[in-house]
Amino acid sequence: MRYGFKNAEEVKETSLKYNLHSWSVQGKLNPAVVEKAEGIYYYTADGKKMADMSSQLVNLNVGYGNKDIIDAIKEQAEKLAYISPAYAIDCRSKLAEMVVKAAPKNMGKVFFTLGGADANENAIKIAKLVTGRYKIFSRYRAYHGSSFGAGNLTGEPRRYTLEPGIPGFVKFTDPYLYHAPFPFESEEQATEYYLGQLRDQIIYENPDAVAAIVMESVTGSNGIIIPPKGYLQGVRKICDEFGIMMVCDEVMAGWGRTGEYFACENWGIEPDMITFAKGVTCGYAPLGGVIVSKKIAEFFDTHKLDCGLTYSAHPLGCAAGVACLNFYEKEHIMDKVKERGKQLGALLEDIKAKHKSVGDVRYIGLFSCVELTKDKATHEPLVPFGKDPEGIMGKIVGMLKAKGFNTYSHEACIFVCPPLIITEEELAENMAILDEVLTEVDKMV
Incomplete structure (x- = not known):
């Protein structure tokens, strides 16, 4: 054993004594x-x-x-383990280019984070900065992270400990056809119903106050809920009608999980923003991000981007990301x-x-x-x-x-x-x- 441990039981005992394990009653754990x-x-x-x-x-x-990613991290650690986000370095520049080119054609730039929750936090900020509005719509059967902003985006019970929540976060109902309120004759009929409900709710909430609709392209940890035919296209149309940002959370569904780099591509959707993490480095190093459209990127050419993280675009994460995306291509994943x-x-x-x-x-x-x-x-x-x-x-x-x-x-x-x-x-x-x-x-x- 390493780190001075005599055996596996000592590793477990030390973990239980000093680590707080997430989403768990600590006294019942046996990792x-x-x-x-x-x-x-x-x-x-x-x-x-x-x-x-x-x-x-x-x-x-x-x-x-995966040797490709492991070797890339080793090489980067020896060359330059850390440098502030203010500097341009090769792996940082290359990964940004690769991410934007892998995304839908309307995308322009990427802001790197450490994971999915802070990607969604910064997407909220960007939507508010660009639109000047404050309301954010998200769905009930959704998980977007457990930090305060991302936790308010979240609709399912993991948001309860954050309540009372932040003003301006509004929930709407998912098109969850297995538990639909009544049987639909077709997916198209279900889409028409759920889009009608969403559009009415936006009108009731004042469209001029709504900055963004944030949704998982395919709902992940709340049941792999796949949108019915025409649904995502309909949400895109509603966003265009009212000047609302469409933000697709691809933290779980992105980077090949559905057979496309981003799940929204299965329906030909071009969101205003895509949030991602997980599969960009596959956990070999922490990294996430917000991909923004060319239109949003141009906005920040003349307006201040009020977003920043000490470890944004961390060199080790970027090196891992470049190697990971190259692996996807090389192995035809x-x-x-x-x-x-x-x-x-x-x-x-x-x-x-x-x-x-x-x-x-x-x-x-x-x-x-x-x-x-x-x-x-x-x-x-x-x-x-x-x-x-x-x-x-x-x-x-x-x-x-x-x-x-x-x-x-x-x-x-x-x-x-x-x-x-x-x-x-x-x-x-x-x-x-x-x-x-x-x-x-x-x-x-």
Whole structure:
């Protein structure tokens, strides 16, 4: 063991004694001690091999042990480990160019942050600076971060500890068709309904006060909710009508997760801003950012950008980002995601047909979830919104982990978002584990 620890148990005990672990009751924790990792697998100190079927926090797109990124970080650390954001350096300039060129054609510049939450914080500031307005719309089934501004963007229960919130943050309803208020005859009909609701709400809130609509292009940790046909295009049209900024949060869905560099490209959308993080470095170094349109970039040619971070465009993060984006290109990752995504979709549909506990499966690329239900006819979720008093979902995740399938749950959903490098054989082998565990869940329903 390194750092003076005698064994894995001492590592765990020290962690529990001195670390505050996120989103957890500290006294109930029993964290696994991880010693090494390679490809899609990590290995615990007790010798257990775990398939990382959630890519950790849906960020480890290239898996573990990627030499291209590791070597780039090493080289940059030896050359120039840190320099203020005020300076121009090669890796910083190159990554900015690569990010903008990977984005939709209307994009002009990027402001780098440390992660997704502060990307969304700065997108809020930019929208207010450019429009002179103060209201920000976001959706109820959304997670945009846990810092104060991003936490107010967030709609689901993780925002509750921030309340009373910041004035001007307004929530609207997602087009979540599996739990729609009444059955729609088509996706287009659902789109018309939800867009009508949104447009009315904007009018009630005074369009001249609304700076931005912020939404995940594909809702991530709240259930992989894929927008119905025409929905994102309709939001773009509403934003254009009222002079509102359309901000697509691509922190989780971006960088190849859906088979495109950015999920909004699946629907041909050109937002005013895109926020990103996670897959730009795949967790090998912290980095996020806000990509702004050419029009917004031009605004700041003559107006002050009141945004700044000590570690904005950190050299180690930028070096990792350049290597990561080069790896995506070299290994044709977008094509591989489309191919593996078809396999994953077919396996999920088989699971849905087979198991009475599976109400719905949703997937795009390697971004998917299984929604569990008490009753397929009524769509009643296995656990109520915002609550799991008996810890049912935790038990199910524990059953999966016991068989070497690492993932997490949120509400009544189990997530399947493996590294983008996963092979056909690895995907089939691990989905068989999910199938096996769901057979046991069927008995619980």
